[in-house]
Amino acid sequence: MFNWEGVSEFVAVAEAESFTKASQRLGISTAQVSRQISALETRLASKLFHRTTRKVSVTEVGRVYYQHCRQVLDGLEEAERAITNLQTTPRGLLKITAPVTYGEKTIAPLINDFASLYPELEVKLNLSNQKLDLVDEGYDLAIRLGHLEDSSMMAKKLSSRTQYVCASPNYLATYGLPHSLSELDQHNCLIGTMDYWRFQESGKTRNVRVKGSLSCNSGHALVDAAIKGIGIVQLPDYYVLPFIESGELTPLLEQNRQPEEGIWALYPQNRHLSPKVRMLLDFLSEGLK
Structure with a gap:
């Protein structure tokens, strides 16, 4: 018979x-x-926490x-909710x-709206441009933009975005308009986190290397x-459309603009999807229409 003592305390800590x-x-x-955690560590013959005065x-x-305990508790939680x-x-x-x-700009306000509807929720929202390990770090959900590379995750499309290439009228008056992708090499391209831009040419995606005098990781x-x-610059619509x-x-090179890219919600494939996560997915999907 499995001994449940200390499991809830362990997950909470x-x-x-x-x-x-x-x-x-x-x-x-x-x-x-503390007593329950100590007893659990003794029973498992393993140290479960690093303890300092600060953290x-x-x-x-x-x-x-x-990871295993969280899945079990999520399963028990859903079973109880199904009954009650x-x-x-x-x-x-x-x-x-x-x-x-x-x-x-977009996700946090929607999550705040969701949290205000359900005050018994505790929300931890981490805004980061790093690709975090959802399983290892215990995330229920991740929002990802554009092309998905990680096939080990389950994905639900929430919305879409469009990439625009654009410049100011003053710049274009001085340096002229690029009429083809090859002409980008003659222009000062403002570079973000990648040194290439993505386009559509002859029905296929084409990556074009760009260079310029300024690079920055802030849109x-x-x-x-x-x-x-x-x-x-090439940036998504939510940066440039107002301008x-x-x-x-x-806007420039409209004939080579890529089709819309997906805005996705990702969650671990082997993780039990609890009702609260399903409801948040539905809420985000509706809010991003």
Whole structure:
């Protein structure tokens, strides 16, 4: 017979990274949480946490144990909700990651709306442009933009985006318009995180290497540089459309614009998809229409 003692306490500490916060979440004393964790470590003959005066973090063994325990607890949670008809009231922890700019502008407001509907939820939203390990770091959901490379994840398309190449009227008056992809080599291209731009040519995707006097990992900084006439930029619609509409930027090479790219929600293939995650997926999909 499986011994459940200490499992809930372990998961709470792993997610809160604090014995005190875990005790508050569980409604028991910090001392009781500590006793249960110590007893669990003794039973497993393994150290589950690194403890310092400032921080509590899971060990490598603890991460493996957490992944299995989280799936089991999610399964028990859904079973209980099925019996008590609580599927309409999401609760518990939701851990999400999204790219910084798109996350700040679009995803975070929607998640805030979702959280306001369900006050029993605890949301952890990490805005990062790094490709985090969803399984290892315990994420329920990740928002990804454009071409997907990781086939080990399940993906749901939420919306789409369009990449625009554009420049200011002042830049174009000085240096002229590029009429073909080969002419980009004659222009100052403002470079983001990659030194190539993606286009459509003869029905196929073509990557074109670009170079210029400015490179930056901030889309807002690149837009500002383009508006000020420093060069040509390629960025998604949510960066440049307001400035195209105001006339501060002019779209270029429209004949080679790539088809719309997907905006995706990713989640681990082997992870049990809880009702709260399914409801968030539906909420995001509806909000991004």
